[in-house]
Amino acid sequence: MKASTFKRLINLWPPFLLTGIHANHVSADYREVDCTLTMHWYNRNAVGTHFGGSLFAMTDAWYMLMLMEVLGKDYYVWDQAAAIEFIAPSRGVITARFRLDDNIIADIRAKTEGGEKYLPKFTVELLNEKGERVAQVIKTLYIRRKPAKR
Numbered sequence: 001m002k003a004s005t006f007k008r009l010i011n012l013w014p015p016f017l018l019t020g021i022h023a024n025h026v027s028a029d030y031r032e033v034d035c036t037l038t039m040h041w042y043n044r045n046a047v048g049t050h051f052g053g054s055l056f057a058m059t060d061a062w063y064m065l066m067l068m069e070v071l072g073k074d075y076y077v078w079d080q081a082a083a084i085e086f087i088a089p090s091r092g093v094i095t096a097r098f099r100l101d102d103n104i105i106a107d108i109r110a111k112t113e114g115g116e117k118y119l120p121k122f123t124v125e126l127l128n129e130k131g132e133r134v135a136q137v138i139k140t141l142y143i144r145r146k147p148a149k150r
Helices: 003-012 052-057 062-071 102-112
Strands: 021-026 032-038 075-086 093-099 121-127 133-145
Touching: 003 021, 032 062, 052 075, 052 133, 062 075, 062 093, 062 102, 062 133, 102 133
Parallel strands: none
Antiparallel strands: 021 032, 032 093, 075 133, 093 121, 121 133
């Protein structure tokens, strides 16, 4: 799927649309994604900061979806685990950037070449408008090369 079409569709996906999460950039090769979370009355918590679930949701599935496109149909790619650390109260617009470089892709291909599973970890920093970290998420993915068809 073209990245521009994917971006339009993902921004209509209810878990993002209804929480104020927006994909701002998806590169044509799916190796870069930028998304934001804008504060609204419906995504504030009891103390007037971003609801933690919305911060966590803005990081969900990006690396899985990116790697599914980059690696292609010969691979199983799943989100396996995630952990969030809240660092500072967050208000306003929060940004998350997801990046895959050639070294990461080569490492995944090498470690799954014989059909072994690989559980890489990706760290995502959530930044406020001043560029300060408000949270950090560590995503663990399950990746395995599919067996060759006979």
